[in-house]
Amino acid sequence: MIYSEIVEELNNLGTEQNKKIFKRHGADLEISGVSISNLKLLAKKIPKNDSISKELFLSNNTDAVYLSIYLINPNILTVSEIESVIQKTTYYVILENVIPLLAAKRNDNFDLLHKWLNLTDQKYLQVAYSMYSYMLGSLDNNNFKREHIRFHINYIKDNINKSANRTKYAMNNFLIQVGINYEPLYSEAYDISKLIGRVKVDMGETSCKVPLAQEYIDKTIKMGKQGIKRKL
Numbered sequence: 001m002i003y004s005e006i007v008e009e010l011n012n013l014g015t016e017q018n019k020k021i022f023k024r025h026g027a028d029l030e031i032s033g034v035s036i037s038n039l040k041l042l043a044k045k046i047p048k049n050d051s052i053s054k055e056l057f058l059s060n061n062t063d064a065v066y067l068s069i070y071l072i073n074p075n076i077l078t079v080s081e082i083e084s085v086i087q088k089t090t091y092y093v094i095l096e097n098v099i100p101l102l103a104a105k106r107n108d109n110f111d112l113l114h115k116w117l118n119l120t121d122q123k124y125l126q127v128a129y130s131m132y133s134y135m136l137g138s139l140d141n142n143n144f145k146r147e148h149i150r151f152h153i154n155y156i157k158d159n160i161n162k163s164a165n166r167t168k169y170a171m172n173n174f175l176i177q178v179g180i181n182y183e184p185l186y187s188e189a190y191d192i193s194k195l196i197g198r199v200k201v202d203m204g205e206t207s208c209k210v211p212l213a214q215e216y217i218d219k220t221i222k223m224g225k226q227g228i229k230r231k232l
Contacts, residue, residue, distance in 0.1 A: 043070035100131035122164035129170035179217040
């Protein structure tokens with residue numbers, strides 16, 4: 001299956017209703033309107049190919065970019081290539097799910113994380129805190145430095161309400177992930193979540209809600225799932 005055939009298949013699988021929904025959620029690149037379940041099914045039909053998977057990731061089609069997460073070895077991408085995708089979209093699904101997930105799987109994941117966390121560009125901070133959350137949710141805690149995480153939960157305490165809209169969402173999620181996945185700072189993350197309270201994020205024309213960090217952590221504890229890691 002070559003790239004043009006994959007795009008044709010995406011267009012065939014897409015629906016106008018999905019296009020409307022995705023655009024309402026902020027999709028700002030070309031879009032075919034394919035459901036996640038159909039993207040997963042399509043991915044199973046495509047032989048692994050570095051060239052094609054990179055072409056999908058670097059395309060201007062939202063569905064193709066998302067499809068790439070099931071096919072690509074993220075280590076074949078240069079940092080410049082990853083950042084080129086960050087720069088051309090504001091769609092939170094790509095910035096908080098696709099890129100952070102791929103970046104977290106890279107061999108240089110911590111180097112990339114620290115680079116983006118040290119930038120002042122709010123979009124890169126949105127990506128970085130989302131990436132940090134993925135890593136906390138999957139990697140052994142011995143991989144992390146306690147003081148680095150402590151610095152960032154305190155940074156969030158002082159800066160979340162001054163940050164950009166979706167950066168606030170990513171920060172709030174990071175605080176949750178520390179509270180449920182990084183045992184050395186469970187209590188500190190919980191206390192900060194209580195202090196911050198509900199984070200106000202404009203979710204646009206959607207019914208999506210921002211999770212209240214304290215409640216989410218409490219719920220996870222009651223379900224007995226605190227500290228349980230998942231595979232990236």
